[in-house]
Amino acid sequence: MIRLRGLYKTFEGKNQVHALRGIDLDIPKGQVFGVIGQSGAGKSTLVRCINLLERPTSGQIWVDDTEVTSLSSRQLRSARKRMGMIFQHFNLLSSRTAAGNIAYPLELAGADKTETKTRVEEMLKLVGLEDKAHAYPAQLSGGQKQRVGIARALANEPQVLLCDEATSALDPETTKSVLQLLKEINQQMGLTIVLITHEMPVIQEICDMVAVLEHGIIQEEGRVIDVFTKPKSQATRRMLQDTMEVRIPPDLLQRPEKSNGDCRRILKLSFVGPGAHEPLISDMVKRHPVNANILFGRIDQMKDIPFGMLLLEISGEADLVDQAVNYLQSQDVEVEVFQDV
């Protein structure tokens, strides 16, 4: 659906900025594809390259078998009409009402008055703002403005929706409801959504796939559940640390050694999917007589898949501890030995 090949973007100026440094990416049709990265990673540049608001220094971009990088400006304008975009600061026309804003892309497409009117009403209904048709943006809340933005972006029935930090200016509750709306639209219309954000929960809430961007390079990509539960790159780990990972309090690790020469280990277990429901720890303790102490645990949801994380301290005779660890590793969980004490 969207294919990026060898994308480089360098901003010239006093100091050259290499915002994108060799991006290859395939975004399948109908997916909600997230790009996450810290501020300055190049996310906005990446998403703005897709509709050529930013022209890449080199590289190719295909959207639906059209190589947009090779289009004339007239062709590009018509290609853009098939891509919707929403923005962090909404970017609505302050001089037009909600209905007027939604009508804008229809005017560009040459729709007549009655067509426009029906379509605007449809879109207002879709985003739940039937009663705000005649309100100006200044009279709307952030969440309502973004809904108008979404309605405007979708008015011409695009195949792709590009979202540049679409919820970053919204409070958590409003973010949830806007994401919910995007999720519904994705399912109902089979729309491909490319969503960039620096917020992990946003990816977790609605994305099917995610790419982790750092310093203009994609560090890791794949299904959200895989990337977040078995992160391969340092960048992802760092990102996870802020939201989902736990930092073990240092004095926990420095607890005095037991006198009998017992062994103590701290393990991190990650469960994905149905495994999250199994009584793994009690099974382990029954089979291998060790002491198990739960230091931290949480269970969470990625889009529709449950996943859990458990920080476990086991102690006992060195042999038994080893066996217990082996047992866990043979089960349907990810085991990471955090610390040998």
Next chain:
Amino acid sequence: MFDSMTNQMLWDATKETLYMVAISVGIAHIIGLPLGVLLTTTDKGHILQNLPLNKVIGAVVNVGRSIPFIILMVAIIPFTRMVAGTSIGTTAAIVPLTVAAIPFVARLVESALKEVDSGVIEAAQAMGSTPAEIIRKVLLPEAMPSLVLGFTLTAVSLVGFSAMAGAIGGGGLGDLAIRFGYQRFRGDIMLQTVVILVVLVQGVQTLGDWVSRRVNKR
């Protein structure tokens, strides 16, 4: 407080001033507005970026703005004669007034359009707007409150300039003040023209502010 002839003179002079100002504000906008649009859109990073053209228009506008009105009025007398057929009278005064106002309008329009949020322009581009559509449907409507204030400022300034034009035979309130108030020592007529000018300026400004507020949806 005046005899009917003096009243008639004041009234005629007021009408002449209004006529000069209205026509020159109108023509100055017909020419200055597109110039201001060009000044904005050909600038760096804007929708029709063309730096050489931008520099040329900018330079011409600056030259126009830096010539004092009184000198401009005299300097373009041949041009005025060519356009208006004469260099004296109300209609002739419209020519220098308009010429002086064009660069002024161009700069005011430019500064109004530059205030338009670049994000909104970008959104319009992302929806596939042509540059002409962006100018018509985004830049001008979004800048309307500032454009109205600029229009008002131009009109107010031209009321003042028109009085100056009057002083060298252009008709209107300035002409009256000089010919009667100054040359015939009629301090009362002088005062009356000043009062009328103040009222005119106040009226135009109040109306402009009101319209600007009405079109401002922000």
